[in-house]
Amino acid sequence: MNCKDALRQISGYLDGNMDDELKSMLQVHLKCCHHCQIVFDTTKKTIELYCDGKLFPLPNTVRERLHDALRAKWESRSK
Amino acid sequence: METHPQAGALSDESVLVAEAKAGSYAAFEELVNRYEKKIYRLGLNVTGNPEDAEDMLQETFLKAFEHLQDFREDSRFYTWIVRIAINQGLMKLRKRRSSKEVQIEDTSNDDGEVIPRDFADWRPNPEEELERTELEEILQNAARLLPMTFRTVFFLRDVEGLSTEETAEMLNLSEGAVKARLFRARLRLREELSKTLKRG
Known part of the structure; x- marks a missing residue:
């Protein structure tokens, strides 16, 4: 497997959607190709960073306005 | 944070949905509590600014409240909410279409190659x-x-x-x-x- 083929497979490898033969070919390539290994590791890290639950918290004021709006809607419907 | 007094008993989402449909505001609020953080984050990520993210959050749950009876439960409640949120977010972005910062579609071919150019390792954490x-x-x-x-x-x-x-x-x-x-x-x-x- 060359670098071009390896890069094409990285997304599938991250998703776990890959047959065993292709997976072992990619793993062999990653072991001996530092550049592709970095692309794989940093792509994985990219996803992890965007998934970090500590980032982009919901501000209390925004939450309060949401619940006030919903409660007002509920009360107007109940009348 | 305000929680539903019977949250334990209502932990199953389909029960919460059924109760909300039957008119329980507390059940609906519990569903909102579960997903509000995720919808806000999705709003920030899709629209790129806090004001639009807040609008998207409010419009999503107000629409969900209005149309709860239409939710057929053939998908997860969260998927239904995300669908509403995405529609709100896309509408918002289309309104700003003339803005230079919003690139709606990629004009290149989907099959085009993405060639990595930066092979430096990242700082670890x-x-x-x-x-x-x-x-x-x-x-x-x-x-x-x-x-x-x-x-x-x-x-x-x-x-x-x-x-x-x-x-x-x-x-x-x-x-x-x-x-x-x-x-x-x-x-x-x-x-x-x-x-x-x-x-x-």
């Missing part, structure tokens, strides 16, 4: 080394550079955990197009983040 707001800004700036459909596919699949099939249906794309855009979005984001997160 940017989330620990950087201030939260600094890291958020870096992530948002990188996402803003992606065409909207690529960005949306990435956040639905990789962050919100929707399946390829659910994402394809929600965005009116083929599953192949979702996979191709996800691949390109991941590599483009990686390339962009590399500029600020690499060592040294």
Whole structure:
């Protein structure tokens, strides 16, 4: 497997959607190709960073306005 | 945080949905409590600014409240909510279409190659080394550079955990197009983040 083929497979490898033969070919390539290994590791890290639950918290004021709006809607419907 | 007094007994989502449909505001509020943080984050990621994210959050749950009786329960409640949120977010972005910062579609071919150019290793724990707001800004700036459909596919699949099939249906794309855009979005984001997160 060359670098071009390896890069094409990285997304599938991250998703776990890959047959065993292709997976072992990619793993062999990653072991001996530092550049592709970095692309794989940093792509994985990219996803992890965007998934970090500590980032982009919901501000209390925004939450309060949401619940006030919903409660007002509920009360107007109940009348 | 206000919680439903019978949250334990109502832990099953379909029970909460049934109670909300039958008129329990507390049950509906419990559903909101479960997903408000995720919808706000999705709003920030898709629209790129806090004001639009707040609008998207409010409009999503107000619409969900209005149309709860139409929810047929053939999908997860969360998937239904995300669908509403995405529609709100896309409408908002289309309204700003003339703005230079919003690139709605990628004009290049879906099959085009994404060629990594930056092979530097990253600092090991940017989330620990950087201030939260600094890291958020870096992530948002990188996402803003992606065409909207690529960005949306990435956040639905990789962050919100929707399946390829659910994402394809929600965005009116083929599953192949979702996979191709996800691949390109991941590599483009990686390339962009590399500029600020690499060592040294």
